[in-house]
Amino acid sequence: MKKRFAQFIEAFDERTGLHTGLQKFLYEEIPASSGWHQVFGSVALFLILIQFFTGIMLAFNYAATPGDAYNSLRYILTEVTAGRLMRGLHHWGASMIIVVVVLHMVQVFLWGAYKKPREGTWIVGVILLLLTLAYGLTGYLLPWDNRAYWGTVVSTQIGATVPLAGAYVSRLLASSGDVGVVTFARFYGLHVLLLPPATLLLIALHVYLVRRHGVAPAPGDDLKPKKSFYPEQVFKDTVAVFIAFAILFTMAIAVRVPLERLADPTDTSYIPRPEWYFLFLFQMLKVFEGPLEVVGTVILPTLAILALIATPFVDRSKIVRVRQRTLALGVVVLAGLGWSGLTAAAIKSTPPQSAASSIDFSGPTQWMQLKPAELSGIHYYRQENCAACHNVTGTEAKAGPNLLNTARRHDQAWMLLHFKSPQATSPGSAMTPVNLSGPQLNDLAAAMLALTPENGDVISTAPAFAADGAALYQKNFCFSCHIINGVGGKLGPVLNGLAGRRTEAWTAEHFVNPQKMSPGTPMPPYKFSQTDMQNIVSYLFTLPDK
Amino acid sequence: MPEHTPAVQEHFDAANMPRRAFHLAVIYVLGALIGLALAIPTIIYLFVPPRSRKQSPYVDAGDISQLTPGAPVEMSFQQSRVDGWRVLTEKRTAWVVKQPDNKIIAYGPQCTHLGCAYHWDEGIKEFACPCHNSFFSMDGKVLAGPAPRPLDRYVTRVQDNRLQIGPLRNSAESNG
Numbered sequence: 001m002k003k004r005f006a007q008f009i010e011a012f013d014e015r016t017g018l019h020t021g022l023q024k025f026l027y028e029e030i031p032a033s034s035g036w037h038q039v040f041g042s043v044a045l046f047l048i049l050i051q052f053f054t055g056i057m058l059a060f061n062y063a064a065t066p067g068d069a070y071n072s073l074r075y076i077l078t079e080v081t082a083g084r085l086m087r088g089l090h091h092w093g094a095s096m097i098i099v100v101v102v103l104h105m106v107q108v109f110l111w112g113a114y115k116k117p118r119e120g121t122w123i124v125g126v127i128l129l130l131l132t133l134a135y136g137l138t139g140y141l142l143p144w145d146n147r148a149y150w151g152t153v154v155s156t157q158i159g160a161t162v163p164l165a166g167a168y169v170s171r172l173l174a175s176s177g178d179v180g181v182v183t184f185a186r187f188y189g190l191h192v193l194l195l196p197p198a199t200l201l202l203i204a205l206h207v208y209l210v211r212r213h214g215v216a217p218a219p220g221d222d223l224k225p226k227k228s229f230y231p232e233q234v235f236k237d238t239v240a241v242f243i244a245f246a247i248l249f250t251m252a253i254a255v256r257v258p259l260e261r262l263a264d265p266t267d268t269s270y271i272p273r274p275e276w277y278f279l280f281l282f283q284m285l286k287v288f289e290g291p292l293e294v295v296g297t298v299i300l301p302t303l304a305i306l307a308l309i310a311t312p313f314v315d316r317s318k319i320v321r322v323r324q325r326t327l328a329l330g331v332v333v334l335a336g337l338g339w340s341g342l343t344a345a346a347i348k349s350t351p352p353q354s355a356a357s358s359i360d361f362s363g364p365t366q367w368m369q370l371k372p373a374e375l376s377g378i379h380y381y382r383q384e385n386c387a388a389c390h391n392v393t394g395t396e397a398k399a400g401p402n403l404l405n406t407a408r409r410h411d412q413a414w415m416l417l418h419f420k421s422p423q424a425t426s427p428g429s430a431m432t433p434v435n436l437s438g439p440q441l442n443d444l445a446a447a448m449l450a451l452t453p454e455n456g457d458v459i460s461t462a463p464a465f466a467a468d469g470a471a472l473y474q475k476n477f478c479f480s481c482h483i484i485n486g487v488g489g490k491l492g493p494v495l496n497g498l499a500g501r502r503t504e505a506w507t508a509e510h511f512v513n514p515q516k517m518s519p520g521t522p523m524p525p526y527k528f529s530q531t532d533m534q535n536i537v538s539y540l541f542t543l544p545d546k
Numbered sequence: 547m548p549e550h551t552p553a554v555q556e557h558f559d560a561a562n563m564p565r566r567a568f569h570l571a572v573i574y575v576l577g578a579l580i581g582l583a584l585a586i587p588t589i590i591y592l593f594v595p596p597r598s599r600k601q602s603p604y605v606d607a608g609d610i611s612q613l614t615p616g617a618p619v620e621m622s623f624q625q626s627r628v629d630g631w632r633v634l635t636e637k638r639t640a641w642v643v644k645q646p647d648n649k650i651i652a653y654g655p656q657c658t659h660l661g662c663a664y665h666w667d668e669g670i671k672e673f674a675c676p677c678h679n680s681f682f683s684m685d686g687k688v689l690a691g692p693a694p695r696p697l698d699r700y701v702t703r704v705q706d707n708r709l710q711i712g713p714l715r716n717s718a719e720s721n722g
Contacts, residue, residue: 075596452602
């Protein structure tokens with residue numbers, strides 16, 4: 001059997017040369033100093049392949065047009081089994097590639113491995129770094145949620161400030177007017193059609209050059225016996241790849257990537273933020289204002305890239321031990337400090353996103369369809385701790401009956417009587433009377449009657465701010481003049497779609513001083529506590545557009 | 547086996563064999579673990595059907611308090627159908643009959659022969675299909691023509707005098 005197999009391999013190799021080629025590739029001689037510090041290139045290659053794979057998997061369930069892109073991603077996250085894991089791997093893989101590529105670069109830089117004759121390998125590496133960033137930039141738009149949309153608005157506007165070329169950049173990205181369907185198509189085309197083959201070609205060239213010149217030796221290596229790439233270095237690379245994969249897999253499972261509200265070009269209150277690895281650039285722009293802006297957007301980044309490319313031509317000294325490369329170490333430490341400082345400052349200066357903006361739309365959102373009275377009823381359901389004795393969707397044993405299908409068995413009159421004197425409707429019941437006012441009981445009854453097997457989990461998934469905000473809305477009789485989800489009076493404006501018309505700050509101010517914000521309005525002023533104000537404004541800003 | 551350089555050949559020496567075996571074992575085991583961790587979710591992702599959206603199987607078809615027993619009425623209603631990430635709304639119809647005992651029956655609008663749209667013939671008090679002259683009684687039974695089985699019925703329920711229509715059941719499969 002074994003002999004047969006060997007014969008087969010030999011016959012196969014005679015015709016294709018693949019086996020000999022692989023052997024030649026694996027049994028490459030590498031310098032004695034090679035070791036753990038050189039694993040990053042392999043890890044980066046592995047992560048790129050993971051991105052290709054998970055990207056293709058996502059494409060199997062993704063519609064590449066705005067609107068549908070959002071809905072299909074939501075479908076992947078909420079309905080496709082293991083869809084959230086695939087998206088998690090792709091999302092966190094992108095961040096991880098940046099980290100690993102930078103580590104790879106720092107290692108090569110510290111060891112001086114870019115020196116003659118390896119200048120070409122280094123320059124191809126710099127281009128690959130830029131391609132990695134381009135993936136991040138173009139992929140950011142593809143979920144087509146508010147975060148994606150507004151982040152891209154900012155990055156395309158930065159592109160437009162490039163002197164002379166700016167107008168052409170805008171034209172190329174179709175972003176001279178608004179970011180829209182054409183921009184989306186360009187970004188998608190770049191992300192999946194142009195960048196991957198370009199990356200593959202450059203990686204092939206990069207690896208070819210590494211092989212042509214061999215792994216960079218350290219001083220004294222020529223006196224020591226050489227090592228074999230396989231299996232010793234491959235073993236180290238595999239261990240490193242495994243650690244990276246374990247971290248990536250854990251993050252994909254444990255750290256949930258939210259999907260925000262569908263991209264809303266009219267949402268003026270959204271605070272755009274780029275991905276974490278672009279934050280330092282974002283922060284740098286704050287230093288340069290007005291006519292100097294171009295320094296931060298174009299000149300400094302261009303200089304940095306040129307400096308990277310020029311590195312092997314500036315530093316033409318002989319290869320020395322890594323411990324003696326104090327200048328290189330200084331450069332790395334300074335760059336690291338600068339980057340961390342800018343990133344920390346950017347994070348620190350980021351105002352927290354409002355409760356309404358940070359709702360995860362890949363989570364349950366049926367509570368948004370509830371009428372204000374029903375949502376307010378959920379507030380009282382929680383306040384009165386009804387869940388201590390009743391289940392809605394839960395299955396643990398509790399004293400009272402399950403409330404999921406109460407609407408089928410009882411009407412509002414029965415509910416109200418039951419709340420006030422439970423034993424009158426249900427003889428022998430151990431329930432204590434619900435101590436709430438008439439309107440509050442009406443809301444509680446409305447909530448109970450709204451529960452169906454399709455939406456029952458609203459009782460636990462409606463966010464506290466929304467339930468509390470709705471209770472406040474009901475308590476102040478806002479419904480006598482305003483309509484939410486089809487219910488209410490017609491004197492004031494319909495409140496659905498408020499997020500597209502006003503900012504949260506405007507709305508809060510409007511509660512305090514309606515005459516100042518809309519002169520002539522019949523709306524009276526409302527003095528809410530700070531928490532109440534946050535709750536009711538956030539609630540109004542989560543209403544579905546209708 | 548191709549010829550190895552002395553430096554590489556050294557790794558095949560007997561003294562280095564345990565070390566080499568350890569390296570190979572780690573490469574294969576970790577490689578297999580990564581492969582499994584990717585293959586299993588991928589198989590699940592591609593082959594397990596997506597969780598269906600929670601949707602009530604019933605749609606509201608309209609008020610039935612005005613129906614008179616023995617006078618079938620064609621009612622139309624909007625039914626939404628989930629197609630991947632899209633929800634399509636389609637117009638559908640049903641022939642609704644209030645039986646003498648006030649029981650409501652909703653028939654699918656197609657003849658069970660070849661799927662033509664039949665109608666209620668008030669003169670003879672029968673459902674008549676114009677294509678091949680199949681006739682059905684008010685309770686759906688075949689009276690004449692090539693129709694192979696009684697009219698198909700929707701699963702229905704009534705709430706507050708409103709008819710709610712569920713899925714269509716093939717009459718041959720449901721009760722023959």
